[in-house]
Amino acid sequence: MYRYDEFDHGFVRQRVAQFRGQVARRLDGALTEDEFKPLRLMNGLYLQLHAYMLRVAIPYGTLSARQMRRLADIARRYDKGFGHFTTRQNIQYNWIRLEDAPDILADLADVEMHAIQTSGNCIRNVTADQFAGVAADEIEDPRVYAEIIRQWSTLHPEFSFLPRKFKIAITGAPRDRAAVRAHDIGLRMHWNADGEAGFEIMVGGGLGRTPVIGKTIRAFLPKQDLLSYLEAILRVYNQLGRRDNIHKARIKILVNQVGAETFADMVEAEWREIRGGALDLPADEIARIESYFAPPDYERLDAASPAFEAQRRSDPAFAQWVRSNVVAHKRPGYAIANISLKPAGGVPGDASAEQMEVVADLAERYGFGEIRVAHEQNLVLPDVRLSDLHALWQELRTAGLATANIGLLTDIIACPGLDYCNLANARSIPIAQRIGQRFDDLARLHDIGRLTLNISGCINACAHHHVGNIGILGVNKKGVEYYQVTLGGNADENAALGDLVGPAFSGEEIADAVETIVDTYLEQRDRGEQFLDTYRRVGLQPFKEKLYAAH
Amino acid sequence: MPLIKDGKLADDPWQVADDGTAAPLIVSLEAWQANEGGIRQRNTPIGIRLASDQSPALIAEDIERFEVIALEFPKFNDGRAYSYARLLRERHGYKGELRAVGNVLRDQFLFMHRCGFDAFEVADTGAAAVWEEALREISVWYQPTADRRKPATTLRRKPHPRRPAAGTSSGPGDPPSVACAGHWAY
Amino acid sequence: MSQQAVTANRLRDGQVVYLAANNGWSDRLADAAVADDADAAKALLATAEGDVDRRVVVGPYLFDVAVETGAVRPLGQRETIRASGPSIQPDTGDRAVRR
Structure with missing residues (x-):
């Protein structure tokens, strides 16, 4: 997965210090609530029904075991011992004190995390297929591009005060597990006739008051043009999106108003001016980010595991869990194991600090220390050997995390x-x-x-x-x-x-x-x-x- | 209103009401388009002020006439002028003073500066005192824009300053910094 | 018109609080000052607004209550939840209250 380099580390630390200063200015009266609100929102801090709520970004739903342990630690130290995983692959804490918020952000920065742009009228946390990199049906790992977009969109000086919030989702597979057509911009990878991978660009999807399915404005965009094209879309929207009515400010309203074809023409006209410029993604930059998402050291395994087959035959409860919660992996002998956060009668998406720690341990013992958060508010262990599934399932069951209902009615x-x-x-x-x-x-x-x-x-x-x-x-x-x-x-x-x-x-x-x-x-x-x-x-x-x- | 220019409080020689003298004058788009008082024919310095729904495309033909272009932020969260500023600097090649006016707050200085603003009308002189601090808060950026700051994506591809450069300093992974800077320097 | 009280969130920690009879803020609804008419309600809100400027609370507003056998009870669902916490049933997780 992506690792911060010294620039990223320096950046999040500066951002924490900046927010610490803003909180101090709020508490000493230099900032009114009206002035402070957009600043705290851009650091994920809401004022909700019971207290402040902190929404922490989990970029494209990928977490390390170490990061998950830190999320558990924050739940315990600063909140009431649990967190809530959201439909945007983030985690929310419900009882945060304003005074603690800068310390929490510093704790997150230690493990290469932040809460930047999880709220506000800016480009929000980029979401992706939770099976990215391991799905059997995938063209390419979309997290490479999600990370490139994450960096480009972070504190984008031109697009931090958009008419309204802006959500981007990306999938690298034909099967859409990221609901890309329900986003302001949806990106889906395709092959073109020459066998090159690129993106279908969908714009103007969104739910809310006016639900709209996103429309394709470009069937194929070469990878090196990704950022310039996104910048063109955002620039058109930033200038022309409505600002007089909060309910009509999303890009879907603009796209509907002018028509998808006209909107596409406007984007293409802007893009012609900037393509091939400083936002061009050189192949070596793509390769540099790709190297972070290189496959782990998979063992060479047989496609079938006799031990797994025997366990499945002899243990019906295990077989049932496999049927609903286990998904095909791109490597032979491996599987993707979904962890349901939907126990019967439970709170969908909630996990206690103890459960987070159990998942972190299991990710290390039965995988390569990586965890995914699904937009369905579940967790995923992406790299489990078939022969380990039964042992994993038993441990999940002990922790109350083995509900066999992924994709079923109670996976609410x-x-x-x-x-x-x-x-x-x-x-x-x-x-x-x-x-x-x-x-x-x-x-x-x-x-x-x-x-x-x-x-x-x-x-x-x-x-x-x-x-x-x-x-x-x-x-x-x-x-x-x-x-x-x-x-x-x-x-x-x-x-x-x-x-x-x-x-x-x-x-x-x-x-x-x-x-x-x-x-x-x-x-x-x-x-x-x-x-x-x-x-x-x-x-x-x-x-x-x-x-x-x-x- | 106090004016911060090049990081310091500065006298503002520009006036906004036309008293018929030869003083430098900032006019509205409407006045410019209507050629009120024959301003288009004057030889005295002229600036223009654009509301947040007035795109600089409307003055694209006349841009070299203006020594000041003032872009309005009616509310700090009306972000249209960020795009206008970049378009003026990067598309229209505007080199004069680009002034942020309206609800111009300390916590937006950095974004404005990055988009090409170099002058800021602020509510009180206190904002000038914190100008430098506000601009120092963040030094790592991920986007090329109309200022001279190099984004992390460019800096990463250079040999590291604190580390002895491995291999030659002009390898294929090392972008020609001058040409590259040309994309966003003004 | 029904009786009203004033609630807000405390600035420093976000805690739900109620304007009390002594013009201070309490985290217990039972302590809330109750206005019986529009003028009294207006006066309560004015007091609360002063504490916004003094950076004690954020976003004060009036809400409808009923006083029954000496106890203050919110009339709406939202304020009931704010007063007594989430209505959700406890589940398997450890929900020990930290403070």
């Missing part, structure tokens, strides 16, 4: 909701817990099959409810929490927005409603179908009839 994506968040209208976590308990039966979950369920506590859609197969949006009607349901959303390479089923459900009704949806699907499904296949075949009507039959 949920935002913090009204329990923590200032923007929320309704609670998300208790709803996730209620649904998790209702479906606390692994055999039933595996029978139901692949089904994504996303719960957002407000229209800002941090839990991406529009692109959940089942999407739940919390709303507030005269002081009472209600939940709207959408069906048929999809976050992958065939991204689609869900359809609203009808009137909202109360917090007491919502678990029943989900169960009705699942039962209807099970009645309707043909052999071999997943939820989304059935939904696309039969449409909204059968679900609607069942859901509102009593009314």
Whole structure:
């Protein structure tokens, strides 16, 4: 993985010192809250419902064991012993003291981490496929380019006061695990006719109040042009994006307003002026960053492990975990192991300090000390030998981390909701817990099959409810929490927005409603179908009839 | 309003109200376009002030006429003028004074300076006292822009100053610093 | 109009606090000064705004409460959660409160 050099180390230390000075100026009155707020936000510090909340960047979701231990240490020393992994591959701490924030940032700087640009109207932490570098279907490791973008976007002097926040996601594989079409810019790697790898550029995706699937404005961009092209997009947006209405300030509104083709023309015109200049990425610079992401020292292993096969046959619970949580690795004899942070009735994405430490230890003993954070709010051990999977699973089980539900109904994506968040209208976590308990039966979950369920506590859609197969949006009607349901959303390479089923459900009704949806699907499904296949075949009507039959 | 220029408090000879004298005058885009008071025909120094929704593309033909271009920040978080400043320096080759006016705060000095501003109208003289400190806070940058600071991406590819250079100092990995600087020096 | 109290977050640590009858701030809702009419509410908020300038608290605002058998109770879900902490059920993690 990427390692800081002396420039990066020097930079984050200067940034910590700068923020320490800004906090001191706030506390001694030189800065008002209005002046201080954007400064703290650009260092990831929010003021939430209960206290300050610190959002720490985990660039493209890659962590070392050492970094994970430091995250555990911060949870214990400065917070209440746990952290919350988010849909942007970051981690949030909920009870931070303003006075402690500079010390926490210094602790993070020691392990090559920071909280820069995890908030504010700037380019946010770049997210990527959590299986980058190890996925069997990958063209190239997208983290190389995510790191290049991370550096370019860090304290970009021109783009630190954009009309609104700006999110970039990148995938190196045809299967989209990074929801790239739900981002302001989505990048997907492709081969061109000459066998060169480059990027498809998608712009104007985003959820929130006005959900839009990103549009392709360039089918293929050579790698060396990546930064100049991004700079051209951002420059057009910075000048023309709306600043008079916060709800119309995202790039998707500009793209819709002028049309994707016109927007593409504007970007291309700007790009013609700057391409081939100082932002050109020379091959040796790409190679330099690539060397950080060189594959670890994999052993030469057989593609099949007889011991693993035997364990799978003799231990049904293990076999079940393998079926849902283990994914094919690009190297023979290795596997990708997903660690679910969604125990039945638990808080989606939360991990205690002890669990973080267990994962760090396991990453070292059963891998090369690397951990990934998935945007689905789970963790990943990317390099596990097939023959080690059973031992790993047993240790995960002891730590309460072996829930066999990745990609299944209870692998719920949920935002913090009204329990923590200032923007929320309704609670998300208790709803996730209620649904998790209702479906606390692994055999039933595996029978139901692949089904994504996303719960957002407000229209800002941090839990991406529009692109959940089942999407739940919390709303507030005269002081009472209600939940709207959408069906048929999809976050992958065939991204689609869900359809609203009808009137909202109360917090007491919502678990029943989900169960009705699942039962209807099970009645309707043909052999071999997943939820989304059935939904696309039969449409909204059968679900609607069942859901509102009593009314 | 106090003016910081080249890092120091400076007298501001420019006036914004046209009293018909030969004093250096900063005019609005509207006044310039309407040629109010025949300003286009004058031989006295002229500057122009652009609002945050007025792109410098609107004065592209006249840029050599101006000794000062003032770009407005109606609020510190209206970041359009950062792009305008870079376009003026890097695209239009503007070499005169580029002045930040409006809600110009200490914590934005560095960003403004990096984008090519060299003069800053500030609310009080205290801002001048902290100017140098504010500009020293960050010295590592990752983007080439319209100033003379070399980004980390360029510095990394040079032989390290504190380390004896390995091999020759003009190897293939060592960019020609003069030509490279030409992309963003002004 | 319902009765109202003033809440804010303390500047230094972000802690939820309530403006108390002695014009100080308390982290206990039970200590909150309760205004019975609009004028009293306005006066409470004015006191609180002074403590913004004195850098004691951030973002004070009025919220609706009911006083029942001497106890102050917030009327809305949001303020109930702010007063008593997240409503979520405890799970497997170690949630020992640090302070």
